[in-house]
Amino acid sequence: LAPWVPVVGLEIHAQISSNSKLFSASQVQFAAPPNSLVSFFDASLPGTLPVLNRRCVEAAVMTGLALNCSINKRSLFDRKHYFYADLPAGYQITQQRVPIAVNGSLSYSLCIDNKMSQMVTRTVRIKQIQLEQDSGKSLHDDTRSQTLVDLNRAGVGLMEVVMEPDMCCGEEAAAAVRELQLILQTLGSSQAVMAEGQLRVDANVSVHHPGEPYGVRTEVKNINSIRFLAKAVDYEIQRQIEELENGRTILNETRAFDSKLGCTVPMRDKEGEQDYRFMPEPNLPPLILYDAESLPANMDHQQVVNIDWIHERLPDLPSVKRAKLVEQYGILPEHSFTLLNEDGLMEFFENTVKQTQMKPRKVIGWILNDLLSYLKKHSLTVKESPVSSLLLGDLLNLLERKDITAAAAKQVLAELWKGEGKSPLEIIKEKKLEVIQDHKELEQICQAVIDGHENEVIMVVLG
Amino acid sequence: VSPEPGSPQVAAALKGGRVTPTELCQRCLALIRSTGFLNAYITVAEETALKQAEESEERYRRGQPLGVLDGIPISVKDNFSTAGIETTCASSMLKGYISPYNATVVQKLLDQGAVLLGKTNLDEFAMGSGSTDGVFGPVRNPWSYSRQYQEKSVSKSHSEDEESNWVITGGSSGGSAAAVSSFTCFAALGSDTGGSTRNPAAHCGVVGLKPTYGLISRHGLIPLVNSMDVPGILTRCVDDAAVMLGSLAGHDPKDSTTIQDNFEPFELPDLTDVSKLSIGIPKEYNAPGLSSEILALWSKAADLFKNAGAKVIEVSLPHTRYSIVCYHVLCTAEVASNMARFDGLEYGHRSDMNESTESMYAATRREGFNDVVRGRILSGNYFLLKQNYENYFIKAQKVRRLIFNDFVKVFRGGVDILLTPTTLSDAVPYMEFIKEDNRTRSAQDDILTQAANMAGLPAINVPTALSERGLPIGLQFIGRSFQEKQLLTVAKWFEKQVKFPMIELEAVKRLDDGVFQHQKSAFS
Numbered sequence: 001l002a003p004w005v006p007v008v009g010l011e012i013h014a015q016i017s018s019n020s021k022l023f024s025a026s027q028v029q030f031a032a033p034p035n036s037l038v039s040f041f042d043a044s045l046p047g048t049l050p051v052l053n054r055r056c057v058e059a060a061v062m063t064g065l066a067l068n069c070s071i072n073k074r075s076l077f078d079r080k081h082y083f084y085a086d087l088p089a090g091y092q093i094t095q096q097r098v099p100i101a102v103n104g105s106l107s108y109s110l111c112i113d114n115k116m117s118q119m120v121t122r123t124v125r126i127k128q129i130q131l132e133q134d135s136g137k138s139l140h141d142d143t144r145s146q147t148l149v150d151l152n153r154a155g156v157g158l159m160e161v162v163m164e165p166d167m168c169c170g171e172e173a174a175a176a177v178r179e180l181q182l183i184l185q186t187l188g189s190s191q192a193v194m195a196e197g198q199l200r201v202d203a204n205v206s207v208h209h210p211g212e213p214y215g216v217r218t219e220v221k222n223i224n225s226i227r228f229l230a231k232a233v234d235y236e237i238q239r240q241i242e243e244l245e246n247g248r249t250i251l252n253e254t255r256a257f258d259s260k261l262g263c264t265v266p267m268r269d270k271e272g273e274q275d276y277r278f279m280p281e282p283n284l285p286p287l288i289l290y291d292a293e294s295l296p297a298n299m300d301h302q303q304v305v306n307i308d309w310i311h312e313r314l315p316d317l318p319s320v321k322r323a324k325l326v327e328q329y330g331i332l333p334e335h336s337f338t339l340l341n342e343d344g345l346m347e348f349f350e351n352t353v354k355q356t357q358m359k360p361r362k363v364i365g366w367i368l369n370d371l372l373s374y375l376k377k378h379s380l381t382v383k384e385s386p387v388s389s390l391l392l393g394d395l396l397n398l399l400e401r402k403d404i405t406a407a408a409a410k411q412v413l414a415e416l417w418k419g420e421g422k423s424p425l426e427i428i429k430e431k432k433l434e435v436i437q438d439h440k441e442l443e444q445i446c447q448a449v450i451d452g453h454e455n456e457v458i459m460v461v462l463g
Numbered sequence: 464v465s466p467e468p469g470s471p472q473v474a475a476a477l478k479g480g481r482v483t484p485t486e487l488c489q490r491c492l493a494l495i496r497s498t499g500f501l502n503a504y505i506t507v508a509e510e511t512a513l514k515q516a517e518e519s520e521e522r523y524r525r526g527q528p529l530g531v532l533d534g535i536p537i538s539v540k541d542n543f544s545t546a547g548i549e550t551t552c553a554s555s556m557l558k559g560y561i562s563p564y565n566a567t568v569v570q571k572l573l574d575q576g577a578v579l580l581g582k583t584n585l586d587e588f589a590m591g592s593g594s595t596d597g598v599f600g601p602v603r604n605p606w607s608y609s610r611q612y613q614e615k616s617v618s619k620s621h622s623e624d625e626e627s628n629w630v631i632t633g634g635s636s637g638g639s640a641a642a643v644s645s646f647t648c649f650a651a652l653g654s655d656t657g658g659s660t661r662n663p664a665a666h667c668g669v670v671g672l673k674p675t676y677g678l679i680s681r682h683g684l685i686p687l688v689n690s691m692d693v694p695g696i697l698t699r700c701v702d703d704a705a706v707m708l709g710s711l712a713g714h715d716p717k718d719s720t721t722i723q724d725n726f727e728p729f730e731l732p733d734l735t736d737v738s739k740l741s742i743g744i745p746k747e748y749n750a751p752g753l754s755s756e757i758l759a760l761w762s763k764a765a766d767l768f769k770n771a772g773a774k775v776i777e778v779s780l781p782h783t784r785y786s787i788v789c790y791h792v793l794c795t796a797e798v799a800s801n802m803a804r805f806d807g808l809e810y811g812h813r814s815d816m817n818e819s820t821e822s823m824y825a826a827t828r829r830e831g832f833n834d835v836v837r838g839r840i841l842s843g844n845y846f847l848l849k850q851n852y853e854n855y856f857i858k859a860q861k862v863r864r865l866i867f868n869d870f871v872k873v874f875r876g877g878v879d880i881l882l883t884p885t886t887l888s889d890a891v892p893y894m895e896f897i898k899e900d901n902r903t904r905s906a907q908d909d910i911l912t913q914a915a916n917m918a919g920l921p922a923i924n925v926p927t928a929l930s931e932r933g934l935p936i937g938l939q940f941i942g943r944s945f946q947e948k949q950l951l952t953v954a955k956w957f958e959k960q961v962k963f964p965m966i967e968l969e970a971v972k973r974l975d976d977g978v979f980q981h982q983k984s985a986f987s
Contacts, residue, residue: 040564044804046557046685047544047566049718079800081847085820090803147820149808277847279800279856282689284719 004207004244006237007214008173009165012180013158014190015134015198016059022133022157023050023093030196034150042155044088049283054305056157057100059189060131061289061310063159064101066183066317067126071307073289075100077131077281082274085149086136094160096278099130100287106163107319108179109337110171119334124176125164134158153197159190165204165214169237170230177201178226182318182340194225201229205236207244215240215250220264222256232257236264321346329353329360338368344382345372348389355393358400366396370413386419395424408433473649477523477534484523484534488516488578491536495580495647497970501603503641505541507581508548512536515578522576532710533576538642538651541582542589543694544683545569548579552685553597554587556831557811566683567715568652568694575710580648583638589654589687590798590835591901592662592908594637595893598833602637604630604667604890605645606934610967615933630890630934633666633908635659636695640667643697646971650707653695656687657790657905658885658912660695661924661939665885668926668935668966670958672696672704673912675945676919677722679708680715688797689720691916701925701955705731708947722945729948734956738772743878747783750910754888756930761884764927764938767960768882778878780869785862786914787906792846792859798836799843805831835901867918874943880953881941884911889930911939921947923954926963935963 018028026039041048064071076098079091104126112118136154138147161180167173181199184190192199206217220236223229235257240250255264290299292308316324322336325346331339339346349367353360371392375385395416399409408428415427428434436442450457476482495507519534528534539545542552544562551557565573573579586596595601606612607629616628632641636653640663643651653660655673664671672695679694686692696707709728715721744765749758769775807813807827814826832840846855873881886908896904915922921944924937940957942950 043809045544045562045564045810046550046552046560046804047562047681047683049682049720051717051719081800081803083803083806083821083824085808088804088806088809090806091800145817275849277799277844277849278852279796279847282720282797 002209004237004241005210006168006205006207006240007165007217008167008169008233008237009204009217010161010163010167010173010177011202011204012161012163012177013134013200013202014063014161014180014184014192016056016157016159017188017191017198018053018055018059018157020053020055021155022053022056022131024155025051026155028156029152030198032152034148035152037152038154042088042151044090050093050281052284052287053157056131057287057289057305058310059157059187060100060129060159061305061307062187062314063161063184063189064104064129065307065311065314066187067101067104067106067129067161069101069104069126069129071101071289072098073291073294073307074098075131075287075289077284077287079279079281080276081279082276084135084138085147086138086151086154088136088151088154092133092135093281093284094132095130097280099128100289101129102127104129106176106180106183108172108175109333110175111334119337122167122172122175124166124172127162127164129162130160132158132160165206165217170232170234173201173203173233174226174230177229178341179318181226186315186318186321203229203233203236205233205240206250207237207240215244216252218250218252218264219254220257221254221267222258224259228257228259231259231262232264235262239264329364331361331364335364335368338372342372342375342382348382348385351389352393352396355390356396356400358396363396366392370410374417387413387416391416391424398424398428402435404428404433404435408435474531474535478528480523484516484519484578485513487534488512488536488580491580491647494645494970495642497973498605498645498647498968501605501641501645502600503583503602503638503645503647504538504581505551505553505584505597505599505638506549508545508579511548512578512580515573515576519576519578529574529576530710531706532572534578535576535650536578536580536648537572538580538583538639538648539569539572540585540589540636540639540651540653542585542654542685542687543569543582543652544685545579545582548582550582550685551598552588553585553599554831554833554836555598555812556805556828558598560811562683564683566694567680567717568711569683571711572652580642583636583642583651585638586635586835586901587833588685588798588802588836589635589656589659590839590905591634592658592905593631593893593896593901594634594641594663595631595896596634596833596835596901601893602632602634602641603893604632604637604934605641605968606630606666606668606890606966608968608970609933610969611929611933611964613933615931627894628892630892631666631896633663633886633890635663636671636697637663637667639695639697640664640669640671643667643669643699644966645968649698650703651697653697654684654687654692655695655912655916656692657794657909657916660697661885661912661922661937662908664697664924665926665937665939666890666935668937668963669924670696670698670701670704670926670954671924671937672698672708672947672951673915673922674708674712674947675921676916677720678712678726678921678945678947680711680713680718680721682715682717686797686801688794688916689801690793690797691919693916701923701951701958702731704923705729705947705951705955708951712947731948731952731955734952736772737768737953737956740768740773740953741877741879742768742773742775743778743873743881744775745778745780745783745873745881745883747780748883748911750783750887752887752907753884757884757886757888757936760928760936761882761938764882764957764961767957771960775882776878778873778876778881780866780873780914782862782865782869783910783914786866786917787910789859789862789866790909790913790917791842791906792855793863795839795843796846796856796859797843798839799841799847802828802832802836802840807831838902863917866914870914870918870920870941879943880950883939883941885924885937885939886911889932889934889936915941920944921950923950925954925958925961927957927961929964 024041134156136151206215639651644667816826
C-alpha cells in the first residue's frame with residue numbers, strides 16, 4: 001500500500017484580553033450573568049455604529065510581530081453575513097480582504113519518540129491574523145423547544161490566527177498550539193485559556209499520496225483542550241485513510257470531535273457551501289497604522305498606533321526565554337521547555353537557584369523530577385505547591401553541604417509535602433536523618449545490625 | 464400675547480417675551496391637529512413637548528436661554544432614534560419600538576433647548592420618492608390645499624373634491640417637508656440618501672439641505688445606505704438652515720465616519736457681489752423627462768446669475784447617466800446588509816411562528832417588511848453573491864468613483880457651485896404617482912439628486928417659483944465638500960432674488976395671529 005501524507009492546518013480564534021469589546025464599550029468578562037454585558041451596539045439596535053477599540057488593535061499588532069508577520073499598515077473591515085441567533089446584526093465584522101498581519105511563522109519543538117532527550121524544531125507558516133467579532137452564545141433547550149441566547153460574548157474582540165497546512169499529525173498540531181498559547185500569554189494579548197473559551201482551535205485535515213494533489217479536507221471543530229486536539233487530528237487522519245483505502249470518498253464537511261467516544265462525527269448540515277456575501281464595512285474607515293518613519297509630525301499620539309513603538313516594548317518570547325535559561329543555568333533545552341510549559345515553574349526554579357549553592361544543573365532535577373511529579377500526582381499548580389522555593393532551597397543546601405544524603409533529602413521532601421510547617425532541619429532531627437560522620441558511631445550501628453540478624457550473617461559468610 | 468403682524472423672527476420674539484415657548488408649542492400642536500389630514504406625523508409627543516416648552520420658558524424667565532434654538536419647536540423624521548418616543552421607520556417591523564437612546568443630532572437639538580414636537584412620516588425605511596409607501600399611509604402635500612393650487616385646478620368640479628386631487632410631497636422625508644411647509648414646526652430633520660430631503664423640499668416649497676457626508680453624525684439614524692446617508696435639514700429659509708447646521712455639525716466619536724476637523728458655526732453674509740462666482744450648469748442634468756417648465760426656470764436662474772455679473776458656464780458630468788444603475792446596485796447591497804438585523808429576536812416585531820429559529824426569522828421578515836424593502840433585500844443579496852460580487856458590486860464602486868471624479872474635475876476647473884433642477888416636474892397627484900411602482904418612480908425621480916450622494920457633496924434645494932399648476936418648483940445648488948458656507952451664501956442670495964411666495968393655507972390662516980403669517984426666519 002502506498003504511503004499516506006497527512007496534512008493538517010489550523011484556524012485558531014484567540015479572545016483578546018481587553019477591558020472592553022472590539023467595537024463597543026461594554027465590558028469583557030467571563031461568566032457574568034447572562035446579557036449583563038450588552039451595549040446597544042452589541043444588541044444590534046438600529047442606528048448604532050461600531051467604534052474601533054485601540055487596545056484590540058495593539059494586541060493584534062503585538063501578536064503579529066511576535067509571529068514574525070508583516071503588519072499591514074492599511075487593513076480593512078468587512079461584513080460576513082449569515083443568520084444565527086447568536087449573531088444579532090445578521091453579520092459579523094471581520095477582516096476578509098486585507099487583514100492586519102500576514103506571512104509570519106511559528107517555531108515549535110517536539111520530542112522524537114517520547115524521549116525528552118531528543119527534541120526537534122518545526123516551523124509552521126502563519127498565513128494571516130485578522131481582527132473580528134466574537135458571537136454570542138446560544139443554548140439549545142430541546143425539552144422546551146427553545147433557544148436561550150446570551151449576548152455577553154457578542155462583539156468581544158478575536159484574533160483569528162490561520163496556520164498553513166504544514167503540520168502532519170496531532171502531536172505537531174498540539175505542540176504548535178501550545179507554543180502559540182505561551183506566546184499569547186507572554187504578550188498578554190490573550191489569556192488563551194482553552195477551558196474558558198479564550199482559545200478555540202479548528203483543524204483542517206486531509207490526506208494524499210506523495211506526489212499527488214492534496215485530498216479533500218474536513219474541518220474538525222469542538223475541540224476543548226490541547227490533548228483532545230492531538231487525539232481529534234490523529235483520529236481524523238486515520239478515519240480518512242480507512243475510508244479511502246476502502247474505496248470511499250471524503251466529503252468536504254465539518255465534523256465535531258466527540259471527546260467521550262474519541263472520534264469525529266459529522267456536524268453541520270452544510271448543503272454545499274455557505275455564501276457569506278462579504279461586503280466592505282461602510283461604517284469603519286480603513287485602519288491605518290504607523291511606524292517611526294511614516295508617523296506625521298503633528299499627529300496626536302493618542303490617536304495612532306505605532307508599530308515600532310510596540311515592537312520596542314515586546315517582552316521576551318518563550319523561545320528567547322528558553323535560550324536564556326539554557327545559557328544562564330547550563331540546563332538542557334528540553335528542561336527549558338518543561339520549565340516554561342508549567343505556569344510559574346520557571347520562577348520557582350529561578351528562586352530556588354537563588355536560595356541555594358547547589359548548581360542549577362542539579363537543582364533542575366529536583367524541580368522536574370520531584371517537585372513536578374508530586375504536583376502532577378496531586379493535580380496542583382505550582383502556585384498551590386505546599387513546598388515553597390525557599391523551603392526547597394534550604395533543603396538542597398543541606399544536601400549540598402553533605403549534611404544529609406540524597407536519599408535522606410527525598411525523605412525530608414516527602415515530609416515537607418504534608419505542609420505541616422516544619423522546617424527541613426526539624427524534620428531531619430525528628431527522623432534522625434543526619435549524615436553520621438563519626439566512625440565509631442557507624443561501627444556501633446553496623447555491629448548492632450549484624451548482631452540483630454544472625455541468620456542473614458551466616459548466609460552471607462557462607463556466600 | 465399677540466404679536467403684531469409683520470413681527471420679526473420667532474427667536475427674537477421669544478427672547479423679547481412677545482411669545483412664550485409654551486404658547487408657541489401649543490400653537491404648533493393645535494396646527495398639527497387641524498392639519499391632521501396631511502398625515503405628516505406618525506407620533507405627536509404632546510406631553511414631552513409641552514414639558515420641554517415649560518423648561519424653556521423657565522430659562523427665558525431667568526434670562527438664561529441655551530441659545531438661539533431654545534424653545535423652538537422642531538420635528539424629526541421617524542427614522543431617527545428618539546429615547547422614550549416610538550421610532551417606527553413607518554414599518555410594521557418597528558411598530559412599538561421605543562429606542563433607549565437619542566440619535567446624536569436629536570440629542571444636540573434637545574441640549575440646546577429645542578422642543579421636539581413629534582416624529583414625521585416617511586416611505587418605509589426611507590425607501591421611496593413619494594412618502595407614499597409607509598405603513599401609516601401616504602403624506603399629503605400641504606400645497607394641495609393651498610389657495611394657489613386650488614385656484615389653478617379649475618377643471619375639476621366641486622364634487623371631485625380635494626380628496627382625489629391631492630398631490631404627493633415627494634420623498635422619502637415627506638412628513639418633515641410637509642410639517643415645515645404647513646408651519647407646524649420651524650425646522651425638521653430629514654435624511655438624504657439619494658435625494659430624500661431635497662426632493663420633498665422642492666415639492667413642498669421649503670429649503671432642503673443635504674450636508675457633506677461626514678459633517679453631521681449618523682449615530683442613531685437608522686441606516687439605509689451607510690456610505691451615502693446623511694441627516695438632512697428642512698427649513699423655511701436658508702438662514703435657518705445655516706443655524707440648524709451650526710447646531711448639528713461636528714465630529715462625533717460615536718460615528719467613525721465623521722471628520723475629525725473642528726467645525727465652526729457661521730452666520731451667512733448678505734452677498735451683494737456675485738461677480739467673483741463661477742456657476743456651472745451641467746448639461747447632463749437636462750435629463751429625459753425634465754418638464755419644459757422647469758427647464759425654462761433653470762435657464763432663467765442661470766440668466767439671473769449672469770446678469771448679476773457671475774460667470775455662468777456649461778459643464779459636463781459625463782457619467783451622470785450611469786448613476787441610476789450604480790446607485791441601484793450599491794443601495795440594494797447595503798440595504799440587504801442593514802436589514803439583516805431585523806429578525807424579531809432583540810426588538811421590534813416578532814412573528815408567532817415558532818417552529819424553528821429559521822422559520823421565525825422568515826415569517827417575521829415577511830410580516831414586518833413591505834414589498835419595497837423585501838425587493839431591495841433580494842436584489843442586494845443577489846449582487847453580493849460570490850459569483851456576482853465582482854461584476855456588480857465592485858463594478859458599481861468603480862462607476863461611483865468615476866461619478867465622483869466628474870465633480871472633482873469640474874470643481875478643479877474653477878467652478879464654485881453647480882446649478883441644476885431638483886426634480887423633473889412639480890408634484891404629481893397621488894393617484895397618478897401610484898400608477899408606477901416604487902422602483903420605477905425612485906429610478907426616475909432620483910436622477911437629479913443621487914449623484915451628490917454618490918460623491919458625498921453638499922447640496923441644497925431652494926424654492927424658486929410656482930408652476931403653472933400653482934405648485935412649488937425648486938432648484939438645486941451643489942457645492943464642494945465641506946464648503947457649506949459658500950453653498951448657503953449663494954443659496955441665500957438666490958433666495959432673496961426669487962422671492963418665493965408663502966403658502967396660503969386656510970388652516971394656518973385660521974390659527975394665525977401674526978406669528979406664522981409674516982415670519983420668514985425662525986431664528987434672528
